[in-house]
Amino acid sequence: MGERSRWIADLDARPGDAPELADRILRRLVDAGIVVAGRTDCVLGDVSGGHAPGPAAGSVVMGDPAGFPDVWPNGMEIDVGRGAYYGTMREDDRVRCPRCGAWLPFETVLDAVEEWQDGGPDSLACARCGVRTGFNGWRWPVPCAFAELGLRFWNWPPLSEAFVADLAARLGHRLVAGSFGT
Ligand SMILES: [Zn+2]
Numbered sequence: 001m002g003e004r005s006r007w008i009a010d011l012d013a014r015p016g017d018a019p020e021l022a023d024r025i026l027r028r029l030v031d032a033g034i035v036v037a038g039r040t041d042c043v044l045g046d047v048s049g050g051h052a053p054g055p056a057a058g059s060v061v062m063g064d065p066a067g068f069p070d071v072w073p074n075g076m077e078i079d080v081g082r083g084a085y086y087g088t089m090r091e092d093d094r095v096r097c098p099r100c101g102a103w104l105p106f107e108t109v110l111d112a113v114e115e116w117q118d119g120g121p122d123s124l125a126c127a128r129c130g131v132r133t134g135f136n137g138w139r140w141p142v143p144c145a146f147a148e149l150g151l152r153f154w155n156w157p158p159l160s161e162a163f164v165a166d167l168a169a170r171l172g173h174r175l176v177a178g179s180f181g182t
Helices: 018-031 106-117 161-171
Strands: 005-010 035-040 050-053 076-085 094-096 103-105 123-125 132-134 145-154 175-180
Touching: 005 076, 005 161, 018 035, 018 050, 018 076, 018 145, 018 161, 076 106, 076 175, 094 106, 103 106, 145 175, 161 175
Parallel strands: none
Antiparallel strands: 005 145, 005 175, 035 050, 050 076, 076 145, 094 103, 123 132
């Protein structure tokens, strides 16, 4: 069975400030009762534990707050470092060049993103116009983001726009929100 994650990626976090921003975000979410402070085994990502939903978790999602799913995993993880935040892409999906509209198969872009995660460039040159564009600048068919800092909420209902906007305002950063999985 596939798991769904909701994610929020910070496009403006830099390698030098991402750890401190992660701490700030966690303090804010713990103070608001959205997640609990301690780490437990409640996420699937490549991190050492996540933060389980707090008493006010239902206030930041859409739908019935009482309908918060009682499943595993249901925690929030904070990812610091180069991370790819994909929407639900199909293998035959295409990614378009913002300059000339030429498209690349998702597979090609995926390879370039994996190289970036291993220390490579954060951009891709278009085969038609030759212009190099950062991954976040390409036109994705569903929201995708490539960032130094992100939050993943495992199996949470859709996050409210107000929650994402409030977080963006507090950070003064561009955030992208999306979801992955079925
Ligand atoms: Zn192009």
